[in-house]
Amino acid sequence: MLLCYDGDMTLLDGKKLAQKIITDIKEEVAGMNKHLRLAVVVVGNDPVVQKFIAQKRKIAEQIGVDFKIYPFEETVSARDLRARVAEIVHEKKNTGVIIQLPLPSHIGKQHMLNAIVPDKDVDVLSSRAIGNVVVGKSPVISPVAGAVKALFDEYGIQCAGKRIVIMGNGALVGKPVALWLLSERVGFSIIDEGTPDVSALIGDADIIISGIGKSGFITGAMIKEGVIIIDAGTSEQNGKFAGDVDFESASKKASFITPVPGGVGPVTVAMLFKNLVELAKQ
Amino acid sequence: MLLCYDGDMTLLDGKKLAQKIITDIKEEVAGMNKHLRLAVVVVGNDPVVQKFIAQKRKIAEQIGVDFKIYPFEETVSARDLRARVAEIVHEKKNTGVIIQLPLPSHIGKQHMLNAIVPDKDVDVLSSRAIGNVVVGKSPVISPVAGAVKALFDEYGIQCAGKRIVIMGNGALVGKPVALWLLSERVGFSIIDEGTPDVSALIGDADIIISGIGKSGFITGAMIKEGVIIIDAGTSEQNGKFAGDVDFESASKKASFITPVPGGVGPVTVAMLFKNLVELAKQ
Numbered sequence: 001m002l003l004c005y006d007g008d009m010t011l012l013d014g015k016k017l018a019q020k021i022i023t024d025i026k027e028e029v030a031g032m033n034k035h036l037r038l039a040v041v042v043v044g045n046d047p048v049v050q051k052f053i054a055q056k057r058k059i060a061e062q063i064g065v066d067f068k069i070y071p072f073e074e075t076v077s078a079r080d081l082r083a084r085v086a087e088i089v090h091e092k093k094n095t096g097v098i099i100q101l102p103l104p105s106h107i108g109k110q111h112m113l114n115a116i117v118p119d120k121d122v123d124v125l126s127s128r129a130i131g132n133v134v135v136g137k138s139p140v141i142s143p144v145a146g147a148v149k150a151l152f153d154e155y156g157i158q159c160a161g162k163r164i165v166i167m168g169n170g171a172l173v174g175k176p177v178a179l180w181l182l183s184e185r186v187g188f189s190i191i192d193e194g195t196p197d198v199s200a201l202i203g204d205a206d207i208i209i210s211g212i213g214k215s216g217f218i219t220g221a222m223i224k225e226g227v228i229i230i231d232a233g234t235s236e237q238n239g240k241f242a243g244d245v246d247f248e249s250a251s252k253k254a255s256f257i258t259p260v261p262g263g264v265g266p267v268t269v270a271m272l273f274k275n276l277v278e279l280a281k282q
Numbered sequence: 283m284l285l286c287y288d289g290d291m292t293l294l295d296g297k298k299l300a301q302k303i304i305t306d307i308k309e310e311v312a313g314m315n316k317h318l319r320l321a322v323v324v325v326g327n328d329p330v331v332q333k334f335i336a337q338k339r340k341i342a343e344q345i346g347v348d349f350k351i352y353p354f355e356e357t358v359s360a361r362d363l364r365a366r367v368a369e370i371v372h373e374k375k376n377t378g379v380i381i382q383l384p385l386p387s388h389i390g391k392q393h394m395l396n397a398i399v400p401d402k403d404v405d406v407l408s409s410r411a412i413g414n415v416v417v418g419k420s421p422v423i424s425p426v427a428g429a430v431k432a433l434f435d436e437y438g439i440q441c442a443g444k445r446i447v448i449m450g451n452g453a454l455v456g457k458p459v460a461l462w463l464l465s466e467r468v469g470f471s472i473i474d475e476g477t478p479d480v481s482a483l484i485g486d487a488d489i490i491i492s493g494i495g496k497s498g499f500i501t502g503a504m505i506k507e508g509v510i511i512i513d514a515g516t517s518e519q520n521g522k523f524a525g526d527v528d529f530e531s532a533s534k535k536a537s538f539i540t541p542v543p544g545g546v547g548p549v550t551v552a553m554l555f556k557n558l559v560e561l562a563k564q
Contacts, residue, residue: 110419
């Protein structure tokens with residue numbers, strides 16, 4: 001357990017934790033009397049998206065669950081896609097279903113996500129699954145929130161008594177993390193555009209969880225000594241992925257910090273498969 | 283619109299606003315080609331609960347919608363109650379259904395609330411209705427959040443650029459207000475037990491929305507000049523209802539403040555009926 005800050009910095013090694021989770025899941029899957037399959041709905045063939053999918057496929061193979069891609073043309077109509085997603089969801093062999101985001105702009109994202117029933121919704125993005133999380137009646141939480149929780153558990157970081165600041169209110173990071181903390185009855189501050197005095201909030205924070213997608217936004221000068229930084233931001237910089245935190249300056253003051261890559265990302269993917277297993281057990 | 287604080291205090295007159303909303307709804311209901319009925323599931327006969335129900339009945343009569351009580355004995359089993367609630371929900375004449383809270387401790391509250399389908403869930407307490415609010419796909423929001431929004435609209439109070447603090451994370455005030463702000467992408471801080479430096483958060487707040495149920499918890503000494511105070515707390519003091527705010531001291535520093543009674547309460551009841559109408563229009 002973290003008692004007080006002694007000036008040391010600990011790297012929150014997401015790659016290592018992800019491997020540990022994957023090893024645990026593999027064992028659990030081997031002992032199940034049920035075959036698991038993750039169905040992945042993919043629209044278009046953006047190379048970045050293909051890279052994300054390849055990562056997930058690799059882990060599926062490691063764990064020993066089937067991984068089935070349902071590819072669609074970029075030009076598929078919303079109506080046709082929704083009808084097919086409904087069929088994919090109801091296919092018994094698919095024990096979990098994800099819709100790879102982003103979707104083309106002519107397709108209503110939430111309408112499509114809502115076609116996934118909560119007991120196959122491993123990404124926890126349908127409105128029904130989200131509602132279950134809020135009222136405390138869900139066996140799973142969003143993979144990114146699960147990743148933050150897993151990192152906290154692994155490194156003995158406790159939320160109670162800490163000033164927690166969530167940067168950004170996006171559907172993929174800020175909002176699910178906020179819903180998780182709400183359901184856990186942990187207080188926090190969430191920063192969105194229009195929030196005043198952001199620098200004071202960031203400067204006073206004991207824990208910063210960031211998902212704004214602005215490369216290098218959080219610098220060492222903005223934070224206090226001993227802060228815990230979870231960088232779940234994703235932006236692209238010259239073909240490379242970057243987080244929200246300027247690691248070089250921030251890591252000099254943080255007591256715990258996630259690198260990018262190798263921090264929240266791999267744990268989030270591992271938690272997706274953990275959700276697949278949890279939902280299959282229900 | 284509120285531009286700057288000039289030292290004056292404006293009472294947020296919930297009674298007056300509620301009457302205005304009720305008059306608008308009455309007109310709207312008169313023009314509808316559909317008869318509305320609010321079904322109220324009541325377990326036991328606690329005198330305080332009966333008082334709340336009488337208030338709602340009075341407003342239903344004013345508006346011209348039917349009000350049907352389904353009474354149950356305190357000893358009803360969870361299984362029987364759930365089965366009956368499902369029937370009540372599916373009764374076509376009931377265009378809205380509420381379950382009067384609190385329920386006896388042997389009955390799982392959320393399980394019962396989840397029997398209400400979103401298009402009849404005027405209290406917005408089922409997990410499905412809550413999920414719809416979070417993803418921005420709900421025609422209604424929780425009555426208490428709707429009451430805060432209506433008070434802000436009526437008095438020209440804007441959230442943008444303000445430090446908003448929600449006191450408490452209960453299912454009836456803090457959580458629904460937080461979900462509303464999340465869905466509006468407005469930043470805020472939410473305080474729960476274990477939140478550190480509560481006095482700094484309260485002292486810096488531009489807007490305080492309180493629902494902790496601790497009579498007189500927020501005093502004038504804790505707040506800054508010009509703060510806007512929405513007191514949605516409810517506690518009982520010698521048979522009288524009290525809010526969370528020590529009105530006498532706080533009103534000397536606030537620019538806007540709700541009294542208790544006559545503040546958030548009556549607007550919340552009016553918004554319940556506004557939700558009934560909104561859902562009937564869908």
